[in-house]
Amino acid sequence: MKEGVQVKEGLRVKEPLRVKEQLHVKELLRRNAVPALFLCMCVLGVLISGQNIRYIAQELISRLARNWFLVLSLIIPVTAGLGLNFAIVLGAMAGQVGLIVATHCKLPGLVGLITAVVLSIPIAILLGISAGHVLNKARGREMITSMMLGFFANGLYLLVFLFMVGTVFPIDNPEIVLDTGVGLRGTIELKYCKYALDNLLRIKVLGINIPVGSFAVVIALCFGMRWLYKTKLGQELRAVGQDMGVASVAGINVDRTRVIAMVLSTVLAAIGQVIFLQNMGTINTFNSHQQIGTVAIASLLVGGASVTSATVGQGLIGTLLFQLLFIVSPAAGQRLMGNAQIGEFFRVFIGYGIIAVALLIHSWGRKSSLESASRQAMMKEEAKTTGSM
């Protein structure tokens, strides 16, 4: 029941309202139970960890700068009814390819960064189109399929960059290729375009370093998304997300719209990964992209999003809470259990756990709403038959 309305929240149009709604305090609490819970956990975590607030703030700021964009790339497929897009891994790969090439060509600073983005976009578009077509063949099983697609693509990625670089692709660059001459190094340092975006404009507030450049890009994306949902395409995305059958009877090309959603998401993820990595400074060639799917999805869910509804606001807040938990949990684990590793495992557990719980709630809720629908229909029928007697 709540899905549709939630979709609107972050994207509401000022005047005239597209959907009028009244909010009650209880309803507000119920809707925001997940972020509220995580807020409590974060506060507890901060208190227990006993870490310096300034350290936490600095860490948080830089983590937000690198994660926000990626998390936001998940929203479009959710509104288009494709569920949580585990296949943003594909976009991340495209972004990495762009960066690797830029590093190989030794392109410095912003030039390198822009080249990386420009290179990764066509790859991401191609990957997005194929992902969209695959998901169109797996209706009703989009999420598991997008997840398997991510794993599968990862296999191909490994094949290309472990075995084909240096053999099929004659790349001879000791900075990125292993000493044997075949395969990329496990970690590649982004010597040339490290922090290119972050350093564009940095300001210090209360001794905390703020990479304004990265945040500016995120803000631009937020406005871009808002604007997208005011266009015809945005309306179609939302319509397809609610009911493919109705959308197709209304003449909307459902398959195409879903592919567009996947392409947009994949391209955004590619850009997001470039931003992420320039902030990290190194590429974990065979790992960086694998993590982001789970982390980004968990972040979005922590913000209160679900499989069928997600807003920009939820993405922003969720990332904040999740990353905060990430920062404090090792120290909290150390304090509480005398073992920092507990905290590390705990945050991994939270990442997977929140996804499992969100999926559970989604399927559980769907069943009960079906039941209530049929009950209502029966009551209606009864009222009618007794009325006509």
Next chain:
Amino acid sequence: MDDNWVLQVKDVSKAYGDNPVLNKVNLSLKRGEIHALVGENGAGKSTLMNILFGMPVIHETGGFTGEVWLKGRKSEIKSPKDAMDAGIGMVHQEFMLLPGFSVAENVKLNREPTKPNWFSKVAGPKFETINLHKMGYDTRQALDRIEIGVDEWLPLMGMPVGHRQFIEIAREIDKTDLSLIVLDEPTAVLTETESSRLLSALNKLAGSGIGVLFISHRLDEVFEIADTITVLRDGEVICTVPKHEARVENIAEMMVGRKISNSKATQPGRTTGNGNILEIRNLSVDMPGEYVNGVDLNVRKGEILGIGGLAGHGKLGIANGLMGLCHSAGTVMCDSQEIPLNDSRAALDAGLVFLSEDRRGVGLLLDESIEDNIALASVVSRNKFVKKVGPLPISVEDGKSIREHAREMISLLDIKCTGPQQSVRRLSGGNQQKVCVAKAITMEPEVLLVSEPTRGIDVGAKERVLSVIKRLNAEKGITVVMTSSELAELRSMCDRIAIMYNGKIHGILSPDAPDAEFGFCMAGGGGVPGD
């Protein structure tokens, strides 16, 4: 050519594979006319509508023959878009609305008024901004035309079903050049007051010159609103009459009656003296679309009891409720033993066996072999066809006896197949139904509940299935409760026929009661003779 005709359907025929569903249908509709199309389920109403609306299902299955003329011109409708462009509006039985969208967004779905911006000039019209003001204004206009005061910016979610129906209509009349609006069972989900509001809105629409094609099997409404009534049965137009010349009983009779030789094989009164094998008291069943609402019914031992009635009045609900397939309440006594409801195990143990109307959904394991379909239900519920594994205390299915039994059944029922191991998915409808019958026989019923045994099967199979049921009744004394929408079939088989109306037994008639009496009873006419 008189361009007063909004729609002319000329000699339209359509078959799905070998199965003809429409046969030379003719239908004409004037400007401002309300034309009711009535008929039972499977009469071909929805196929005709799909043709008018250019649904892909028609063209994927080989198109149709005949012509459709719109406003005096022959037209080719190849897709729903063509239909919309040609000025045909359709109000679907299931609402084609998005619950998370506001009224205006729904009314204007995929027809949103847009404004170009700098980006759309580069990237294409998909990126034009939606003009919300115009969207709201247009919607308000459409809503006002059918006099409904709902706020155009409210979300659809939580709105009463009645409003949704009006919003569907508003969406259709908002389309420019609408000349014909087709409504499929528009009142099926409405309350009494909502229905009457809808009907008056339709009258207004017709008054403004739009043709209204109104599909229904609720005859009271049809008589309240329609100018002309066309009865469709088995894909053929039985008659088209102006309302003032028509009578409810006649129409009901025409909807269900079939002219076949009235071969009555059951002797009148042969079971009058028998005790009741089933006593049903105050049975209510929650079967969507076929609600049963307080049925009292006695079934005599050894009889064939028919249950008839128009679609949607609950005749299918009884058997599904008794077998525990749909949630039900009330008391049911079988041989003076109460059967707990909502427990299919208990119903089976009491000797009830069900031949479902949903052959492919409930009756069969489509990807399994014929022999498994026939035998497995008995293995599970009757412990038949099992053998011990050596000295071990476990028993497994006995493939040999299953095979033998399947062979017997195949020859008894004349199932056309390549052998007992063929998968039932590839069998024709008739042969699939025979497999279902074989399964039911194998379960050794005391009471056999049969629902729509001949729906969608060919004539030969029909005869075979019915004669086997009759033989079971005559030779083994199995009591049969047969539910069917084919009155003729009921009359040729049954000792008594109960007619359902609005979820209740409206009357119990003798099979040789006149057609008109059946028609009267099905249409809910009071004072029922015959029982």
Next chain:
Amino acid sequence: MIDSLKQVLCKFGLPRLTIMLFLVALLVVATINHLPTSMLLGNSLVRIGMNGVMVLAMVPSVQSGAGLNFGLPIGIIAGLIGMLVVMEFRLTGFLGLAIALLVACVLGIAAGYLYGLVLNRVRGQEMMIGTYAGFSIVSGMCMFWLLAPFKNPEMIWVVGGKGLRMTLAVGDSLSGILDRFWGFTLFGVKVPTGLLLVFAVACLLMGVFFKTRLGISMRIAGANPAFAVSCGINVDKMRILGTVLSTALGAMGMVIYCQSLGYVQLYTAPLMMAFPAVAAVLIGGATARKADVLNAVLGTVLFQTLLTIALPVTRSVIEGDISEVAKTIISNGMILYALTRKEGDG
């Protein structure tokens, strides 16, 4: 002629054919390059026996309608605990193995029951929920391994004296106990008789089970729930039973796997273990709705042989260990292929 050929091809399935051809090609390359074929075959047999039971665990879950068991790690964890208990108490030999299997089985049944209850509430989403339930439990157990009250100094970290190690050797008397049982060498191929025997017995029992009334009820519940209800079968119960069987088999399969491997791998090691098992049964010709013992056997044989032979063969052709990558591509590709096929395709 061409039509009937096509039909045979369809029935056999394109993926299986491809993999078989690939396998044959690998064997040819192996012989040409004078690789020790008998050793490769011996290794293949071991890997088939090691993984077979876990692949077999997919069968009851699919048959009962709960779909491919992506939540296999739940059973795997139960199996790991079984092994750890035996190792903690330093039980050895067949007694040790039997107790490990028993503990694994009991825990597997308990966990499977709870998991089954959950799956009954989330129809249609079993695969996704299963995957993430598995991931969560594996990562949750990471914390448990750190805190668990195990005392055996061979099992816990040397530094700090607390928490289980990453990889534990199972000890000489347990390691490979089944592999050695009645083991013999034929044409230079070492046959792990005990291991294969256990797999064969498991398959046989499973086959018989699906011929009993209970097994048939489960098959019907999976094939068509509405039909099942009309036969008086409690579909929910059957799905729970299928999940319990699957989880318990997964647990026991893990014990068998560990004894053959000689190590118990903890922490994130079991995270992705469901996927190769799922892929194997799919390679054997199963779908998300239909799977039988034959699919499991055929799939295990094809997949494991392929992986065992691919490693040395590719190593003789190109640098580096391509087998892990091949495993990722094949297993995930196979699952992806199965997911994108239309429902009801044979």
